[in-house]
Amino acid sequence: MAELYFGGDYNPEQWSPAVWAEDMALMRQAGVNLVTVGVFSWSSLEPEPGRYEFGWLDRVLDLLAGNGIRVNLATPTASPPPWFSLAHPEALPVTADGVRLLHGSRDTYCVCSPAYREAAVGIARTLGERYGSHPALEMWHVHNEYGTTCYCDQVSVSFRRWLEDRYGGLAALNEAWTTAFWSQGYSAWEQVFPPRRTQYLANPAQVLDFRRFFSDELLTAYREQKAVLRSLSPGIPITTNFVFGSWVPVDHWRWAREVDLVAIDHYPEGAGIEAEQQTAFGADLARSWAGGGSWLLMEQAAGSLSDGGRMHAKEPGRMTRHSVSHIARGSRGSLFFQWRASRGGSERFHTAMVPHAGPDSRAFREITALGEALPRLAEADEGAVDAEVAILWDAESWWATDGPGLPSPEIDYLAAVRAAHRQLWSLGVSADFAHPTGDLSRYRAVIVPSLYLVSDEAAAAINRYAEGGGQLLVTSLSGIADATSQIRLGGYPGAFRDVLGLRVEEFLPVDSVDLDTGDRGTGWSERLRLEGAEALARYQGGPLDGLPAITRHHNAWYVSTWLDDPSYKSLVDKVIRAAGITPPALPEGVEVITRSSGKTRWRFILNHTSHPVALPGNGVDLLTGETFGDEFTVPAGAWAVLRD
Amino acid sequence: MAELYFGGDYNPEQWSPAVWAEDMALMRQAGVNLVTVGVFSWSSLEPEPGRYEFGWLDRVLDLLAGNGIRVNLATPTASPPPWFSLAHPEALPVTADGVRLLHGSRDTYCVCSPAYREAAVGIARTLGERYGSHPALEMWHVHNEYGTTCYCDQVSVSFRRWLEDRYGGLAALNEAWTTAFWSQGYSAWEQVFPPRRTQYLANPAQVLDFRRFFSDELLTAYREQKAVLRSLSPGIPITTNFVFGSWVPVDHWRWAREVDLVAIDHYPEGAGIEAEQQTAFGADLARSWAGGGSWLLMEQAAGSLSDGGRMHAKEPGRMTRHSVSHIARGSRGSLFFQWRASRGGSERFHTAMVPHAGPDSRAFREITALGEALPRLAEADEGAVDAEVAILWDAESWWATDGPGLPSPEIDYLAAVRAAHRQLWSLGVSADFAHPTGDLSRYRAVIVPSLYLVSDEAAAAINRYAEGGGQLLVTSLSGIADATSQIRLGGYPGAFRDVLGLRVEEFLPVDSVDLDTGDRGTGWSERLRLEGAEALARYQGGPLDGLPAITRHHNAWYVSTWLDDPSYKSLVDKVIRAAGITPPALPEGVEVITRSSGKTRWRFILNHTSHPVALPGNGVDLLTGETFGDEFTVPAGAWAVLRD
């Protein structure tokens, strides 16, 4: 039975040794067993080129070891020191506008700069040599939230090399990028650049390939550090913390293969129930990236949710429920950024485990209570999350629909995937995410939300799934383009016309549309022609009056508008019932995640409402160890884990 | 009887020869008789400096000729190839912020770059030499939508030369630009620059002159190509496609004199009836630029309207009605961008004559039906549009009111002119546009909407018109400045005080104002003192309570607020009735444009409503050839052309 990790980023270099002593006592009080150290310590470890100051870190690691706290040791390469920028101005990132950024924040590096790459591997090696055998070392945390883009001349060189690998020659690139449009034909590699600022709309294929390239280039940089650390401390797991956001040029499916433990940072946006939905979404993604195995929530904020720039304070109990939600979905624990709120710096108001107010505070008491509870849940880590439905997730479709020249600015891939997940969450049905070319055969139903870009291989995999009898729900804007991002001609959705038994002739972005079933769509509609499918709902009013809106072709379903939540939930309910899945009957605002191993079943229950809820069943309450029969009541805002 | 053109931009370089064959068949099926070829073909024609590939174009032109389709052959100078940018980085445009843009889109050139100018004339000459006598050649299409601005050092040199021509010396420039304000006096030409980014508000006279200069400089570049093509293919008409938008630094009145056929691209903004109003507006402008003669709609989108970034799909029939609306107003046909929707590139979702769905589609069937109908309308091209009212239109007033330091950010010249045109459109009265110094004597009424900048010559022409007895309606913010953009002192509107019999002492921007007539204004009001005029309406409430808002001085009318549509329509109705014009009684949403030649009269009827409308009269329906008596019924969303 694996222990669950509890702790967070620990930045002792911001504090005096007197504070370190208090930290140890408070960590023990809170039940902390893992801290991430050194993420932004480069300038503290190497204040001048080649002059190292390891004394403080030696003492801190020894202190932690002495207090039984394990260390997730970071390489500090996400933030080179000012002296590095000054010595290597060409290693500072450049915007698409040509502005060379300056240090004074973090992430001021160009990953394609040879000087940076050499220095990054160098500091990783130095740390590996010094601490690779330290008794406190639990795992390596390479870098932080890989994701910094650059458009400089060094990037041009690397981009061209990547393109040459991908396309072989310029003829293939010209074809894939449709450079015949707007006279963009390239006749020499040095004519090819990152998509810097240009006069008008950029080439969408160039923009997409640049994002693919950047993900790969960052991954290469990660692998260089991993190789060094592996050789210096074999057996110690190595990972990096994934972060999620449209600015992140990283394809997590590809990255997940390269880490020993998938780790994510998760900062939901929004103050309402969407924070709980996003927590579930992020955790399900992480588990899926980890191939269903365990993973780790590496960062979350202890006390706040980002809400349009405002820091919305988490209501009492909410931090704990979010932590349990992650653990229920496979996280091996709950870590926070950061242990102690900083006195200065840009993130001094980032809420922490120990707030500015100190340990005598509501916030720290909730942390301590969570730390106390976690060990009792560890047994459930043996169970696997039961998921019979998969949602396809694809970074490339996201990037492609984030590019220029789409028919509506409201097209939002992430929103489309979230909406699919939200209906399942709201029905109480656990979902995995799957890669478009992944093996879908073990799922009873698969949802394909707005999978704009579909390679031939992915198209084959998805069609094969439907041919095998699985319930397939495809939503609008799927299957539009091939791997080069060129349109699949002959009627949308080119990749899925046959399996869906229909053809889309035109896109009609709209404010909203009514369907004859009483359902309602927003933002989008399509002129659809049935070629075998039956209409489950038709448009009512407007230019599409009487034409099909939702269709079914045997076990392949299609929805051509962006349904509102009640309509979408009702459709998803139909699809999963057709797949033989009966959603549980749960009170609204109550979340239940089931884990099972052999005959043992654990239920994680989260009561997000402000009233107590009773759920049927009998078993043992892991928190109290008490047995109960018939039903179990979870107080308002509370949670429980039951062994049935 | 001239044939009406039907077709669009044809970009065969994006497709394989197999597709070309299908194109020929579909073009014949659709009745296409003119295609624009080569607009963005530079990198396909000259993939490397000096190495030409004409084979594909030879074959395409021969194919077209063989299928009886005429060619509007473009010079590809709006989009130099990447190799050109790399060889001449100084020819890439620079923003006012100093950012040098890169290729990767289109229009990445600085028109003041000697290298660019030489290359542009060079490729035009090469095309002229090769195809100047090709049997398919119908006309030359120079460049595309001239309008790219630049602020680089080469532009500085050209701008100074232009200023020297205009002002003779710096003393005159200093006077005209009021450089005594804010210590901007220039003592040497090299101190003068384009209006690059500066600390605070720019000098409005400098900004205005820069726009004038850029229009002229672009025109010079056009004329250089025209001269070469003329010499190589005498007798072939030469034109360039005008585009309309506030970003376009071009004075179309001046340009219209330099083209053999005025041609416009027209992409209305807005999904509602404003698209029909804008269609009429653009077509009336084009006809006016063409001096009342025929002109050509060179581009429109087949299937969509831009609506705040969203591509609003044109409802069935709408593409056809827009085409007929243009033809009714003098266009010699209807062309589209583009023939076949691209598979890739930034405009792959730009709707086309052949959509992604292919020819078996509603969209292509509507195209085909239009192609079939057009030849039957050709006889009406002999008729002239009957317009007895003129609206003044002036690019310089637009530019001047788009500059810094105006009393309200809501001042919008284009909106003011559109509003005047919209009232006439809504009254069913055809309008011409006229240049401020043009001959107005043939009009019964003239509207002068927000003609901010008025040269002495224009002021004299307009005053002369009123003195001659024509009904003159002037709206607020007219006659404020002289040709240098300096204020005409002594009370606004300096150029028209005497003829209007009044004096404006103060501007009072507001949210809205009520008039004692029940009319209503928004955004603007003025403190007005009568000096001969009578008040037709007075302000009610607020600081202007009881003071005049709308006035009349004999045949000269003035309105000092921005009337809402019902109020404005009622005022325009009064003015034109005073001019002896009786607006026709038309059902709302029905548009009738009359053309006449001798005793023959053609009525173009567009029914924009969703119900059939019956109009009185008898004659011949050109579409069916049938004769009718008493009244004629146009089905919902349909159209007709009747010879009375």
Add this chain to the structure above:
Amino acid sequence: MAELYFGGDYNPEQWSPAVWAEDMALMRQAGVNLVTVGVFSWSSLEPEPGRYEFGWLDRVLDLLAGNGIRVNLATPTASPPPWFSLAHPEALPVTADGVRLLHGSRDTYCVCSPAYREAAVGIARTLGERYGSHPALEMWHVHNEYGTTCYCDQVSVSFRRWLEDRYGGLAALNEAWTTAFWSQGYSAWEQVFPPRRTQYLANPAQVLDFRRFFSDELLTAYREQKAVLRSLSPGIPITTNFVFGSWVPVDHWRWAREVDLVAIDHYPEGAGIEAEQQTAFGADLARSWAGGGSWLLMEQAAGSLSDGGRMHAKEPGRMTRHSVSHIARGSRGSLFFQWRASRGGSERFHTAMVPHAGPDSRAFREITALGEALPRLAEADEGAVDAEVAILWDAESWWATDGPGLPSPEIDYLAAVRAAHRQLWSLGVSADFAHPTGDLSRYRAVIVPSLYLVSDEAAAAINRYAEGGGQLLVTSLSGIADATSQIRLGGYPGAFRDVLGLRVEEFLPVDSVDLDTGDRGTGWSERLRLEGAEALARYQGGPLDGLPAITRHHNAWYVSTWLDDPSYKSLVDKVIRAAGITPPALPEGVEVITRSSGKTRWRFILNHTSHPVALPGNGVDLLTGETFGDEFTVPAGAWAVLRD
């Protein structure tokens, strides 16, 4: 009895000598006695390097002297001529993005450029030598609205020097800036830069110090000119016109010590009653900067208020009431930008004393009437404004809360101070502003609105005030940080926990909150723990339900949410009544400012309403000289000054 100044900026270089003659006649007619000359005359005075043209200015000064009009002579250093920029491109300012701005506006200089500094002192010396003994010279007006920022390399050098002075060494800087966060430790001075554009959030301490530095650097530049002028014309007062706005990097408390007469430019934003409130706010600030002594309104707009970019025309009488409001609060007169509205230039629509319409206008008649009235008010200048309440004002707290990483984007220091002042204004109670380290002992009550950054010295001064028995009202977000901008730990508001008898554990930004008193807050709330204080109001509903919102600890009050105006007014009323102040009973929209000297008391009454108001009392109406008993009636929109 001092004469009150009346006049404005006079820019004769924009006009011909014929206009000068008319100017003199109109100035005499209007009662003008002081004009500011030469603010933007550099290019007129020195059109080429070293070639001076003083003839026109000689003539103008002589003309003014001959007409009995005094001169406020400006050094033109806010706008170097184009020739200067061309000769010294390194003296042009650079944005944080690295864009070097160009001349063509005004203020295109970098104050850290040695070439600029030398030229500025040079032109000041030249003017001092020529006009230092001119009979018309009343005072020197150095520069204009100091406030232009720059991020160039010269600025880096000066910034480092300033930091070295402040911190002594890099160790102290690293500590104060918390550079251990995000690996920003500096190991050499040349690594330190202005806060140029960086990858993500900037360091807030760096941003704050940069603003402090820039204020000091601009002040040094001012002092250089002052020293030269003082030596050349001893006895002549020297000042510069302060301007107010968040873009202005100037700490007026420090600047006020360096001017012989505090002078402000004041352009209220907003068209409603807030313009009157802002007028009072600006005038009270100016008087406070002047240490309670007299000061001067150097610029206001004669006819318009800025309202979201729109120029809202001042209603008849409003210009006069604003002028009197300033004078009532200690201004030695009322000056305008500018005398005569310009014909061209960026500010041609800036309303002026003589409008475009000329002197035969409502606007000029109001100016003339004001000029006639002013001399009759001069006797009141002997009286001091009676203020028993102070509001703390601190540029550093403004800058600190304008920086990165705050918990809510709605935090707005200026709004918080305005809100405090507005309640007092609305209660009819005059207020001073005080510096946080100033002597507060003479006030009965002190309000501390959102004083985020509090040095130890300021904390001691404020706590001492409360200990001395003064009523102290502290509002949320006060006392959070120390002078380095580091958080004061242990619970907010660190600097004031003891005196307030409470501790804030968490910030909870919200839309709005209700209190159990019926009061209402917006935007902000806090989790508050009483440690001695009593709760005057508690939160109702939400996560803070039942917890304290407004507290009192003896004479120290705290409010933890942003109260709406009625709630805030009621709280302030309680606090001042506890201080023994009884607000006068005034009709809404009527403003009364009292000045007293010995036994004489003057009441300035401003009736901002549209109906007459009667106020009790007896005395003499200074405007008419008439004596009245019992009550005095002020007509709608009018004003009066009464000697009681």
